[in-house]
Amino acid sequence: MKYERIRNFINGNFKPVSSARTLIITSPTDGTPLAEMPCSSAADLDEAVKAAKAAFPAWSKTPIKERVQVFFRYKYLLEKNLQELAELVSEENGKTIGEAIAEVEKCIELTEFATSLPQLITGEVLEVSKGVECRTSHVPLGIVAAIVPFNFPAMVPNWTIPNAIALGNCMIIKPSEKVPLSLTIIARLLKEAGLPNGVFNIVNGDSEIVNAICDHPDIEAVSFVGSTKVAKIVYRRATQNLKRCLALGGAKNHLLVLPDARPDMTAANVAASMSGCAGQRCMAASAMIGVGAVDHIVEKICAEAKKIIPGQNLGAVISKESKERIERYITEAESAGAKILVDGRGITVTGKENGTYVGPTVIDYVTPDMAIAKEEVFGPVISILRTNTLDEALIIENASPYGNAASVFTENGGLARYVADNASAGMIGVNVGVPVPREPFSFGGWNESKFGVGDITGKSSIEFWTKLKKSTTKWNPEAGVNWMS
Numbered sequence: 001m002k003y004e005r006i007r008n009f010i011n012g013n014f015k016p017v018s019s020a021r022t023l024i025i026t027s028p029t030d031g032t033p034l035a036e037m038p039c040s041s042a043a044d045l046d047e048a049v050k051a052a053k054a055a056f057p058a059w060s061k062t063p064i065k066e067r068v069q070v071f072f073r074y075k076y077l078l079e080k081n082l083q084e085l086a087e088l089v090s091e092e093n094g095k096t097i098g099e100a101i102a103e104v105e106k107c108i109e110l111t112e113f114a115t116s117l118p119q120l121i122t123g124e125v126l127e128v129s130k131g132v133e134c135r136t137s138h139v140p141l142g143i144v145a146a147i148v149p150f151n152f153p154a155m156v157p158n159w160t161i162p163n164a165i166a167l168g169n170c171m172i173i174k175p176s177e178k179v180p181l182s183l184t185i186i187a188r189l190l191k192e193a194g195l196p197n198g199v200f201n202i203v204n205g206d207s208e209i210v211n212a213i214c215d216h217p218d219i220e221a222v223s224f225v226g227s228t229k230v231a232k233i234v235y236r237r238a239t240q241n242l243k244r245c246l247a248l249g250g251a252k253n254h255l256l257v258l259p260d261a262r263p264d265m266t267a268a269n270v271a272a273s274m275s276g277c278a279g280q281r282c283m284a285a286s287a288m289i290g291v292g293a294v295d296h297i298v299e300k301i302c303a304e305a306k307k308i309i310p311g312q313n314l315g316a317v318i319s320k321e322s323k324e325r326i327e328r329y330i331t332e333a334e335s336a337g338a339k340i341l342v343d344g345r346g347i348t349v350t351g352k353e354n355g356t357y358v359g360p361t362v363i364d365y366v367t368p369d370m371a372i373a374k375e376e377v378f379g380p381v382i383s384i385l386r387t388n389t390l391d392e393a394l395i396i397e398n399a400s401p402y403g404n405a406a407s408v409f410t411e412n413g414g415l416a417r418y419v420a421d422n423a424s425a426g427m428i429g430v431n432v433g434v435p436v437p438r439e440p441f442s443f444g445g446w447n448e449s450k451f452g453v454g455d456i457t458g459k460s461s462i463e464f465w466t467k468l469k470k471s472t473t474k475w476n477p478e479a480g481v482n483w484m485s
């Protein structure tokens, strides 16, 4: 194995996992076995929760302006160790090094936001009647948990770590069992930044640990990011156990392309959105709906797709099973009558024969009833559907059970506004292929792309990671009149 056996991070130290059940972590880029990951048991989780509980009284009572000093240092350490972390992200996830660098840069931006929390969480105070004052303050919840997916081994954990911890909570994170290595660097940097022992803990494992987190009586809140199928399991189980839960699920994002869209810009954006991170982004464009005469744009999309070369500017998909699943969707669409304009099936990269690559794929004349039009493909594939009217396009977009993102490409402001107002999605793009809101705005979809109230990043996350205390104070406003000691 290239790296040593993975350990949990509990109470500020890397600790061996007790269980004998292990998984092998393999690099998707060339099949190199990277590390053995033992699956923790409920007892390992309990040890982490005990450490977090012990750390909570002091950490939660530390003033927030002091707590965020850790994150100023962590931000600096992310910058200093950017290359090392990005290389590991790329190695274990399969994305290109450029994409991994962008991912770590996003971690830095997320941390920068957390350092501004003291400016954002000031409470309210008002004299509500003579001598009576009401005031609010945000109070940390206690022990909170984060369960994360494989597609952003560093960024998705950093959606939660800086905010949840800066707001005074102690945290347990369960990495994706497909990419557990990057979080070991993150733990090291948090410790180096001066985070007290026990405030941040990692418990490696699979669904067994997810269930144990949802059931643990001392965990107050659970955040989840992953597929809709598992988001539903986690949301149901955590809330059944009376925990606060925010569970982000999968996506099927539509790009509505109108004939007046700028062809070069639109084609470049569509191609980048469907193929970035090998299409393994919950914000990836997966279906394009061409409204009216857009052949000239489709031609340019194909030209752009052909510039995307597996193993060069296109990374691998996470596993052999993923590659097979994606190729199966393409083949089924072809059999159902869709036209494959650019075909990414059957790709092998010379020198990386054991890598799991799918080439960029453009499929035209996909119809709404095809599985590829409805389901999340999570690969570098764009399905093109055709309609005559914008309303027909919106009917297709809004029939999806998901609601993460939707974009429109047009030069007509009124039509763009119409789509923005009528698309049932939490994040809207106008001439933007990947409409991720940047800090301080919050990230989060609608419908079956998110269960729970509020969003996971930005200002909205304050409500999730804290509870509001309302204090009413009454003093005699005349107490000082003629007062003598």
Ligand code: NAD
Residues within 6 Å of the ligand: 147, 148, 149, 150, 151, 156, 174, 175, 176, 177, 205, 206, 207, 208, 210, 211, 225, 226, 227, 228, 230, 231, 233, 248, 249, 250, 251, 281, 282, 376, 378, 404, 445, 449
């Ligand atoms: P996944 O749902 O398979 O796994 C996510 C987490 O759930 C992992 O930590 C895994 O160990 C755990 N898990 C898996 N099966 C489980 C089960 N049966 N019971 C309990 N826990 C279980 O997701 P993934 O394949 O790692 O990630 C890809 C998915 O995540 C895609 O659907 C993608 O759209 C989604 N995603 C969504 C967002 C968003 O913001 N909405 C962001 C990133 C990824």
